[in-house]
Amino acid sequence: MNGFAQEIDQILNDLERNHLKRGLRQSQTATGVEIDYLGKKVLNFSSNDYLGLASEPFLKEVAIQAIEKWGAGSGAARLVCGNLKIHEALEEATAHFKGAEAALSFSSGFAVPLGVIPALVGKGDTVIFDKLSHACLIDGAKLSGAKIRVFPHQNLSYLEKILKESSGKKLIVTESIFSMDGDLAPLREIILLKEKYGAWLMVDEAHATGVLGEKGAGLIELLGCRSQVEIQMGTFSKSLGSSGGYVAGSRRLIELFINRARSFIFSTAPSPASSAVSLAAIQWVQSKEGNQRRESLQKHILRFSAKLNQLSPTPLYTDHQSPIFPWIVGDENKALELSQRILQQGALTVAIRYPTVPRQKARLRISLSAKHTNEQMDCLKGMIQRAL
Ligand SMILES: *Cc1c(COP(=O)(O)O)cnc(C)c1O
Numbered sequence: 001m002n003g004f005a006q007e008i009d010q011i012l013n014d015l016e017r018n019h020l021k022r023g024l025r026q027s028q029t030a031t032g033v034e035i036d037y038l039g040k041k042v043l044n045f046s047s048n049d050y051l052g053l054a055s056e057p058f059l060k061e062v063a064i065q066a067i068e069k070w071g072a073g074s075g076a077a078r079l080v081c082g083n084l085k086i087h088e089a090l091e092e093a094t095a096h097f098k099g100a101e102a103a104l105s106f107s108s109g110f111a112v113p114l115g116v117i118p119a120l121v122g123k124g125d126t127v128i129f130d131k132l133s134h135a136c137l138i139d140g141a142k143l144s145g146a147k148i149r150v151f152p153h154q155n156l157s158y159l160e161k162i163l164k165e166s167s168g169k170k171l172i173v174t175e176s177i178f179s180m181d182g183d184l185a186p187l188r189e190i191i192l193l194k195e196k197y198g199a200w201l202m203v204d205e206a207h208a209t210g211v212l213g214e215k216g217a218g219l220i221e222l223l224g225c226r227s228q229v230e231i232q233m234g235t236f237s238k239s240l241g242s243s244g245g246y247v248a249g250s251r252r253l254i255e256l257f258i259n260r261a262r263s264f265i266f267s268t269a270p271s272p273a274s275s276a277v278s279l280a281a282i283q284w285v286q287s288k289e290g291n292q293r294r295e296s297l298q299k300h301i302l303r304f305s306a307k308l309n310q311l312s313p314t315p316l317y318t319d320h321q322s323p324i325f326p327w328i329v330g331d332e333n334k335a336l337e338l339s340q341r342i343l344q345q346g347a348l349t350v351a352i353r354y355p356t357v358p359r360q361k362a363r364l365r366i367s368l369s370a371k372h373t374n375e376q377m378d379c380l381k382g383m384i385q386r387a388l
Helices: 003-017 057-070 078-082 085-098 111-120 135-144 156-165 187-196 219-223 251-260 272-285 288-311 332-345 374-387
Strands: 034-037 040-044 102-106 126-130 147-151 170-175 200-204 231-235 245-249 324-330 362-367
Touching: 040 374, 057 272, 085 102, 085 245, 085 272, 102 111, 102 251, 111 135, 111 170, 111 200, 111 231, 111 245, 111 251, 126 135, 126 156, 135 147, 135 170, 147 156, 156 170, 156 187, 170 187, 187 200, 187 219, 245 251, 272 288, 288 324, 288 374, 324 332, 332 362, 332 374
Parallel strands: 126 147, 126 170, 170 200, 200 231
Antiparallel strands: 034 040, 102 245, 231 245, 324 362
16 A cells, blocks of 8 residues: 555545645736636736736847847856856845845745745744745744744734743744735834844835835835835745845845855856846836836725725725735635636636635635726626625
8 A cells, every 4th residue: 555645645635625725727828917717818817917017028028138148047056157247237226126235136035035034043043923924934934943933913912922022033024015915014013113122024025016115115115114124025026027036135144145045055046037027127117117007006906995895895995005905705615616706707816725825714816907907997896796
């Protein structure tokens, strides 16, 4: 009897029975607000491409030219011989964009905390999280060997209690826009607490970069608290339409990561095309055109909040500032069925289930792009209404 195979069957069967089994679905077209999905043309309300940059013609051109100049691959890790000028240009632009002394890029956003958190803390230290933090932040903390403490979502008095009880170095980790709930972390209040208790703060701006702030640098920029956040991180893969991750902070901190972040040291340098696209996207986001695109997204957010509030007896989205709208259903199977009924009408609103969100907190995660039209958003509202 093969124990491994039997156990695999059991795991997959259990997932299926609990409506938690996942599978890959293929799109036959490039990403955008309309895609070909399972052979059908649908409106896409599930991507993180909030500014519609992933298929932007000028960025495709940048990628083509970068390949012409730098090749298809980087050939080696950065510390060996894969450190190209385009990588350093991206890091300089990222540091400037984020208002930090220096920055370091990684092959993915997921790889950033896996390298950075263990470089900062270890046994005897404490990493403190908001309960809804992204899997990569939790995995990075686990890898570090530090003690892990979790506070309930947005619960600052609980955070203070943990800070009081903790010894060693203390690192607070939070997202700025929460990826599955679309709400904003109370960064100012967290900063007051971390200063009171001598902790450091790491903020993941994966979903806020390109969306919030005058230049589009994120929530930290919007609140004007750059100098109080020791470690900024995020990804080039969402609003910036590219791929790869970054960390930004003091020059000494970045030197430490170059020497200690294993997901940086032991990984091949990002492809020249992705670094070039990230660089061009950062510059574009700060331009007049980028600003206009961000303003249309903000208008969409206001308009769509009002529309969804009409569907619910109590307003769900008051003062909502992010393009992520969770429509929380609870039961996993109900969320799948609702998503299916909307898909049949022609829109993709993927159901998000455990372990991405807590059990019995399954939801549709609706995300807006600046490229959606008012008609498309109204159309989705009608579909949800008919599907409920
Ligand atoms: C998507 C995401 C990441 C990972 O970024 P990738 O570049 O996709 O690997 C990290 N943190 C948060 C909060 C995210 O949503």
